[in-house]
Amino acid sequence: MGFLDIDNTTKSYGALEVLHKVDISIEEGEFLVLVGPSGCGKSTLLNMIAGLEEITSGEIRIRGSLMNGVHPSRRNIAMVFQSYALYPNMTVAKNISFGLEMHGVPKAERDKAMADVSSLLQIEQLLGRKPGALSGGQRQRVAMGRALVRNPDVFLFDEPLSNLDAKLRVDMRTEIKKLHQKLGTTIVYVTHDQIEALTLSTRIAVMNGGYVQQLGTPQEIYDNPANLFVATFMGSPAMNVLPATISVQHGKPVACVALPDGTVVPLRLSQENLSAWEGKQILLGIRPETITDEDGADRNSKNVVNFTNRIIVTEPAGSDTFVTMSLGGKDVIARMRSDANVQPGNDFQFAVNMEKAVAFDPATEERIAS
Amino acid sequence: MADAMQDTAVRTSRTVRILIYLILLLFGLFYLLPLYVMLINSVKPLNEITGGGMMNLPQALTFAPWAKAWSSAQIGVDPTGLSPYFWNSIKVVVPAVVISTILGAINGYVLTKWRFKYDKILFGLMLFACFIPFQIVLIPMARMLGLMGIAGTTSGLALVHIVYGIGFTTLYFRNYYAVFPTELVRAAQIDGAGFFQIFWRILLPSSGPIAVVSIIWQFTNIWNDFLFGASFADATSQPMTVALNNLVQSSHGVKEYNVHFAGAIIAALPTLLVYVVAGRYFVRGLMAGSVKG
Known part of the structure; x- marks a missing residue:
């Protein structure tokens, strides 16, 4: 049994099955990337891990405890959204500490955690600003800060870089990789960008049409593709x-x-x-x-x-x-x-x-x- | 900068522009004419009005008609002036506006962010409330108020307006929240915020423009309502509009036009005030959602 187990999990909307028997198990500290074209079910799977979508059948376990039906806030996960989803009416400081406040963490502890995270991400000077006054890259950092401050078991990233311009995207990619190496956190990361998948991950799940086409290390996926879809999807220019x-x-x-x-x-x-x-x-x-x-x-x-x-x-x-x-x-x-x-x-x-x-x-x- | 703006603007010659403004000015004055008549005749002694010359400025300026309309004019049987009825209106309008706006906001929040089966049908049914003619609910409503024991009270009247207003306020808030990013709600859920915490801490602080629209709409409609006021209120709980009608109708002997004018202006002032204070947010709120940005 791994740190995060996705065990024979399916998702249906009515009679329509959109995810077919997904079976993934990752260890603590792994960086799993779910990659595939739009509509392949990767975001749905991420939302099921987060608890934002119900699991139709199968089991998802984090640290061995069953997550089916558990409220998102009690799964000890944190999520970074594509749009960052920063609360527009709150300052950066409030945005970061909101989750801790909702979980009943005392103010002194909240302030300490926030100071640690903001120095780690170098966003101390932004704490008093509202999200509207931040650039794309700064918002991205704050969104990561909001996830980090909770010190969760699993981080979930939903296409976090796709709203940034090309250069910033590459910079932030390196930043995320550095952060992962430094903190050794367990990450599940959704993207449609195969380069992001290859550069960031310790393991990749290539998805298409609701199926996991192949699960493996970046090297395995690139050198030994299981089928034509994986072979042509991964790599640029394509095989x-x-x-x-x-x-x-x-x-x-x-x-x-x-x-x-x-x-x-x-x-x-x-x-x-x-x-x-x-x-x-x-x-x-x-x-x-x-x-x-x-x-x-x-x-x-x-x-x-x-x-x-x-x-x-x-x-x-x-x-x-x-x-x-x-x-x-x-x-x-x-x-x-x-x-x-x-x-x-x-x-x-x-x-x-x-x-x-x-x-x-x-x-x-x-x-x-x- | 100024040059660039001139280049993109439609070019009109100076004379054409003057002509346009003159015509607009004329229309504006014509539109303001009734207000002018009401204002100047409310500060004239009665004999100046009855002697003809409605349009003339007052020769002897007097505020006695205003004082009389407010505190001593004959309304129905008692010479109380409009003041008790003014407070009746406040007692109806304030709770009705506040409660219907809050309920509309919660409805909009649920209908967009806590979707459930048949929610669209439910919303469609709620929209019907905006199209139900007042007349057909009069008798059933009177019966209901009687059964609840609040017939002929300001609370009963407020309840009627709350029920009638929910359709409109729900429509406003639902459409406003429909474009509010759902990811924010999801982020708040993961952060551990509950149903009302998300509403109170995340959605409501961003709802200023649409709340203003809802408040202005509800305030004007409820304040100006006559039919429900005349139907469901008794002599002690009548709102301003009904009292104004009684003032104009019940004067025996001489018709005190100057008092009537003053009373009519007093009755219209609160809605005017709301427009002046919050009017610019009204347009902004109506535009929100339709235009992205």
Whole structure:
């Protein structure tokens, strides 16, 4: 049993089931990120942990005690909302101490807790202001202060960064990560941003259509996606997915992919059991950063395949240059060093690290296990 | 800054603008004419009015008609002036406005933040209260007041107005709270605040504009009500409007127009005062919710 257990939990509205048998268990101090497109049920799940939505069936336990039907204020949780939900009529100080006041904490203790939290978040100078007079980043800090001051068992974050501009979002992301490392708190964090999920979490639950598609560490999710949805949702630019036919050459499986001019490139696969798919089609998943020029190829890889293809578009992005080509009838993006000598319309010698390639069953879109 | 504003404004020539303002001024004066007639005739001796010249300024300025209307004019059978009835009106209006506004606020809070099955239907039914004609409830209401033992009292009249007002006040507060962020209520729930604590500490402090709308609306309607006052009050509990009617109707012998004018102004003053004090919040409150920002 973990610190926070979500045990076979479902949620229905009438006859419509929106969350199907979710099973997640996390340990104390973990940072769990629920990530998925809008409508996948991630916020609903968070609200069920918070007690703002009823649990239709299954159990949610925090520290081993059953939370079904327990009022939000008695679950010892704190939540940071997307809109921050700061009380507009109260000063920052009042906002932070309101929860303690409602829980009957004596004034002296409240003031002490507030002083600690405001110095931790460096918001001492804001305590006398109303939320209306704060910037987005300041409001975000106050909202976190309001959650921290309660010293809860579990912190719940509901897309806390999505109202901030791009630069501030990155800063606050680091800030949240620092805070987590410093305090070792248990966090459940909802976002639709896969970068946030990868950078912040100790574990990620990728959700779609009311199902948890995969639960794992960021590395597992990124390198070993369980299915096509997880593979394409996580990572930016998204993983390239292209149809390929399996053939066996010298006893090893090879993925045959067509170039635009009709020639076929044999990409040697590292996953031996794919020989069983000889003559059949698979979906081949290749991350953009595993396609490079020959110099940039991973020297530790035992399976780098070179091939020549025409460059369609180049997109310099400062640190990298994204190169688009056509492979197997699909646009495929390669991530090059910024100084790679690439010109649209030219033929170019690409190197692809096939150790990192993954294969999916086109019928089920599930990963073909190795 | 000034240049930029001029650029975006519709350009009108000086003469056109003067013409527009002149016409507006004319309409304004015409609109104020009745008030002018009432004011100047209430400070004239009676003979100046009966001698013709309604529009003339008073030759002998006198405040005797005001004093008489307030404290000694014949209302019905007693020469009490309007003052006891003024206090009757206050006794009806103040509790009716306060209670109906508070109930409307709680209704709006429940209907938007504590949703339950069929809440929309319930709200729809409450809206009907705004459309029920006064006349059709007169007899059942009289019967109910009789059964409760508060017929012919100011409390009974206040109750009638509270019941009638709830529909309107609920409508105002529901629409205002509908755009009030629900996340705030959820945050307060997690913070451990209860039903009334959330209402009292979070919602009510942000409800100023709509409370003003509700108070002005209720105050004017209840103060100006004549039908309920005439139907449900007895001689000792009649409100101002009914008393004013009695003053104008019951004068035997000479009609004291100057006293009537003074009485009418006294009867209208409180609503005027409410508008002057809170009028600008009224518009602000009506706009709130419809325009974001």
